[in-house]
Amino acid sequence: MKECNYFVFVVSDSEDIDGNIISAKEILEYRISKLMWPLYRRTQNKSKLKVNDRCLFYLGGRKSNSQTIVGMSAVKSITPWLGHMRTIDHESILSEYPSTVLHLQAFEYFNRPVEVKSILDDLSFIPQNRVKWGTAFQGGVRKIKRHDFDIILKAGCR
Structure with missing residues (x-):
């Protein structure tokens, strides 16, 4: 099996x-x-993504299940955004058009959402200043190590 990278995709509350x-x-x-x-x-790490990379999904914001990682998938294919394509998000949401579209393999929800605060000390990508841990999830896509991916996966499958 080919080597893959590991990422956390971040989604936040938005306005319609x-x-x-x-x-x-x-x-x-x-x-x-x-x-x-x-x-x-301007999405961070988008040039590092490739087919079969593994992805976790983090919910930012303040509403339901916020500040949790809720599931995983893998990248099936990567295509440029074409002007005639429909938007990915609901058309009432205010956002710019993407430059690239990831097509995902089957999505798997965790047995329970992983509260990031409960595993902060175990993750290598969290800043030393734990008060500012949320900065680790800025930029849309965060590249992580396999070790971190495994810790999160284990917490989600309990």
Whole structure:
């Protein structure tokens, strides 16, 4: 089997055209129903992603299941965004068009969401200043080590 990389994809609460807050969980569910994930012009680590890379999904924001990692998938294919393509997110959500689209393999929800705060001390990518741990999940896509992936996977499958 080919070597793969490990990533955490981050989704946050967003606003719709009427000013309502849409939860990160709702946005994730919508994207997962299509098995597609948008990458934007300034998304960190997008050039490092390749087919078969493993992905975890972190819900940011303040609504349902926020600050948890809820499931995993792998990259099936990567395509550039074409202007005639429909948007990945619900059309009422305010966002720019992506530059790249990831097509995902089957998505698997964890038995229970992993509360990141409960495993902070076990993860190598969390800053030393634990008060600012949320900065580790900025930028849309976070590359992580296999060791961190395994810790999160184990916590989610308990």
